[in-house]
Amino acid sequence: MARKTGSRSEITGPRVQAAALHLFAAEGYAAVSMRRIAQEVGVQAGALYLYTSDKQSLLYDLMQSHMTELLEAWRQVAAVGSPLERLRAFNRFHIFHHLDRPEAVFVAYMELRNLSPENFTRIEALRGRYEAELESILKAGQQAGQFDIPDTKLATMALIAMLTGVNTWFRQGGRLSRERVEAIYWDMVRKAVGA
Amino acid sequence: MARKTGSRSEITGPRVQAAALHLFAAEGYAAVSMRRIAQEVGVQAGALYLYTSDKQSLLYDLMQSHMTELLEAWRQVAAVGSPLERLRAFNRFHIFHHLDRPEAVFVAYMELRNLSPENFTRIEALRGRYEAELESILKAGQQAGQFDIPDTKLATMALIAMLTGVNTWFRQGGRLSRERVEAIYWDMVRKAVGA
DNA sequence: GTCTATATGCTGATAGAC
DNA sequence: GTCTATCAGCATATAGAC
Incomplete structure (x- = not known):
């Protein structure tokens, strides 16, 4: 603990x-x-530059890792099955994945304007890929006649905003468990898409 | 224009x-x-302190004005009528009021952590009052048997997050008019509360 | 009411000793 | 790999001239 070099x-x-x-x-x-x-x-400022080229890279690497991990994790669970089953899986995945890493989620949403233009473009592309995952589910359900959605693009943005919002108010040990929150949001999501 | 003092x-x-x-x-x-x-x-830095005591007050005053104006504007339109009519009015009001002042909305959401603890408490209280307006509508509809909502508090947070999210993607002159956006969101909101 | 000048301190980043 | 020392610059805020 008192060690200063090494x-x-x-x-x-x-x-x-x-x-x-x-x-x-x-x-x-x-x-x-x-x-x-x-x-x-627990090091001096100069030592940081052995691990990052500059402050901007520190931010970009955090956001890039977060988005990549999000996409990869979704790919692991991305359910096959009916659009309704896939939407339910997305609802569960999004809520739990985001509640598990509140700091990374917060930084990824709040610090976009502090990215350099090139880095901003890269992160937005990853975000677009994640949104496309949800929209493909909504389109499939709409085409199959199982959902009733006026506009799948708007529904995508609306649902992601709604689900991500959980992070702003959920507190561990609060009134509701994560599972209960998931169930309540699933009820609202399901109804919102007309299923 | 070239005038330097006065x-x-x-x-x-x-x-x-x-x-x-x-x-x-x-x-x-x-x-x-x-x-x-x-x-x-177009003045020197020192001159700013004639209009604000410090930088923190500049931020707080902006956020306080925004929240007060939001509450006051809602009070002007807060519809009487059935819970469904009042919810529709809220949907319309929230979307339009927020689209009309994107900068104030953005600052009010993004800069909360830069408020001093006392100022943060004050702003959060105002935000809570606005949320309570929506929740009272949801509770009334639920009690009247016109809505089907598992948890009015969560529905409040979910709907506000969803509606505020419009500001993150809506662009003037884009694919959809404000009125069309309002109509599409109203469809989703109405369905989500089981009306 | 606005200016200039200034105080005191922190900023990102680098050079070179160990 | 980490340290100390340092550069050049910008930060908030105030004092006092005009």
């Missing part, structure tokens, strides 16, 4: 990422200094 | 607020300096 590259890198995520989520990218991140990790 | 207190104050709103929305509170705001207004 060779610990195998763990310091991830700790830099973790500290940046934690601080960016709590105080915002622009409000957090490199010195503050270094302090959280 | 007495224009009656317009400089509002211009400071407008510049702060514009810049905070575009770049974020923490990323915007007082010098930058002064530059936008």
Whole structure:
């Protein structure tokens, strides 16, 4: 603990990422200094540049990892079956995946404007791919006559906003369990698409 | 235009607020300096302190005005009538009011963490009052047997997140008019509450 | 009411010792 | 791999001239 120097590259890198995520989520990218991140990790500011080329990369890497992990995790569970079953799987996946990593979700939504133009474009492309996953479910249900949706693109945006909103108010140990929240949102989602 | 000094207190104050709103929305509170705001207004940085005690007050005043105006505007249109009619009025009001002032809405949602603890508490109280307006409509419809809602508190949060989300993707002159968006969201809202 | 000048301190990033 | 020292610049806020 009192150790001030030493060779610990195998763990310091991830700790830099973790500290940046934690601080960016709590105080915002622009409000957090490199010195503050270094302090959280327990190194001097200069040492951070062994693990990231600059502050912008630190933010981009966090957001890129988050979006990639989101898409990959969905691919693992992306249900086959009827559109209704697939929509139910999406509802469950989105709520649980987002509740499991509130800091990454918060940063991914709040810090978009602090990305460089090139990095912003890359992250938006990943977000578009995730939205397309939901829209394909809605289109399939609409074509099969199982859903009644006036506009699948708007329904996609509406449902994602509604589901992501859970992160803003859900508190562990609160009035409702995650499973109960999932069930209640499923009821509203199902009705909203006319199923 | 080339005028560098002079007495224009009656317009400089509002211009400071407008510049702060514009810049905070575009770049974020923490990323915007007082010098930058002064530059936008066309005065020196020191002159800003004639119109605000400090940077924090600039942010708080913007958010407080926004929330107060939101509550007051709703009070003007808050429909009497059946719960279904009142919900339809809320749907319309929320979408249009928010689309009319995207910068204020954006700042009010994104900069909460940059408020001092006392100011945060005050803003959250105003937000709670607005949410209570919607929840009272949902409760009335539920009690009258006209809605079918598993949990009115969650439905309140879900619907507000969904409606506010319009601001993140709606672009003037895009594929859909505001009226069409309102109609499509009303279809989804109505179905979601089981009406 | 606005200006200039200034105080005090923090910023991202780099160079070079160890 | 981490440290210390440093650069050049910008931050908020205030004092006092005009």
